[in-house]
Amino acid sequence: MNFATFDLNLLRVLDAIFREGSTVKAAARLGLSQSAVSGSLSRLRHALGDPLFVRQGNRLVATDYAAGLRDPVRQELERIEAMLSPVARFDPKTAEGTFRIAASDFFAEMLMPRLGELLLQKAPGIRAQLIDLVPQDYVASLERRNADLALIPDTTLPDWVRREELFRSPFHVIARRGNPGVEGLESGQVMPIDVFCTLHHVLFSPEGNIAAMGDAALAELGRQRRVAMTVPVFSGVCRVVRESDLIALVPAQLAADVSDAFGLQVFEPPMPIDPPLIIGTWHRRSDKAPLARWMRDQVFGLLRRLDL
Incomplete structure (x- = not known):
């Protein structure tokens, strides 16, 4: 390849194809026609002596050679962009x-x-x-x-x-005040492991997983808890606990913040969990x-x- 005659704009096309996996989508990203992107890809293949991409279904998959170019090309384009961007004085009071x-x-x-x-x-x-x-x-x-x-x-x-x-975000256990499962327990104490494993839990999980860090820590002690439901947001977890006899493990900062407003008791978990x-x-x-x-x-x- 003769670098003196190489069109550096082709690297923008290559980066767009890496990102989109399609000449059509790359063209839309760059504001070019699909034929212009295809033509640029043909020039890249000729200049670099490699097919660069092979079709797999509806996507273009990078060859081993091209895959090695992905990060270096992106980093160089970003370096050039940063180098050429003007440094403006920033005033937060007037910034939009x-x-x-x-x-x-x-x-x-x-x-x-x-x-x-x-x-x-x-x-x-x-x-x-x-x-x-x-x-x-x-x-x-x-x-x-x-x-x-x-x-x-x-x-x-x-x-x-x-x-x-x-x-760092340690975990605490929350339960509603009046939950019969925690009768006689005081906020701030360690929840007995038998109580923790007997009561039903609501688990925070955006993906719907039924196990999390607390379960791994319990497994090391040969125990497991009873997950009755999963909720994709912490606010929902806290509301479930407020309105039911389910308990939950939540970040300690959140437990402290909502305990009074939600009428919750807060306990230390019975097993060590790395925050x-x-x-x-x-x-x-x-x-x-x-x-x-x-x-x-x-x-x-x-x-x-x-x-x-």
């Missing part, structure tokens, strides 16, 4: 824009009210939106530009995702974007106060 946060509804209770007040006082022209995480793929929202920030449990991440450690580390993640393309950087700083400052 939207910042999208992908997270569970735990953050609707523990973040958004405080963030709303902060923005009203410091940046009234910025709109914050809390959106659902992509099920079973925490970072997909960042890649598709649906979210500017994802708040997730610590996990292995691809190189293009930045991360910031925020707080998950919650992190903030974002696409490296927005590292230096003024609005996104300012919003991350505000959100992270609010969330670090939750560390127990």
Whole structure:
């Protein structure tokens, strides 16, 4: 390949095909015709000496050679974009824009009210939106530009995702006051394991799973609990517990926040559960974007106060 005559615009086409798996969708993403994208793919194949993609059903699947180009091409395009983007002075009082946060509804209770007040006082022209995480793929929202920030449990991440450690979230057990299954128990004490395993549970699970971290911890003790239902949002879990004799494991910060309003007792779980580390993640393309950087700083400052 003669790099001096290579059209660098072809790399934008290659990246779009990687993202979309289709010349039609890549064309829509780039604002080009499908024939123009197909022509560019033909030129890429000739220049690089590789088919790059093979058709599998309705999708184009990358060859081994092309798969090795996916991340380097994306990173170089983002580096060039950042290099050429003007650095503007950012004033939150006059700034306007939207910042999208992908997270569970735990953050609707523990973040958004405080963030709303902060923005009203410091940046009234910025709109914050809390959106659902992509099920079973925490970072997909960042890649598709649906979210500017994802708040997730610590996990292995691809190189293009930045991360910031925020707080640890231990679990507590909640039960309604007057639940006969916890009669004689005082809030704050460890719930006896026999009580915990005998009572029916409502489990937070957006995917409808019937086991979670608490079950793995119980299994190490040779015990198991009785999951009677699953609910995809924490607010629903708390309401079920308030209106029934079911109990639940929920983040300690949430339990403390809603216990009085919902009439709940809060107990320590009978088995040790490693508190998950919650992190903030974002696409490296927005590292230096003024609005996104300012919003991350505000959100992270609010969330670090939750560390127990």
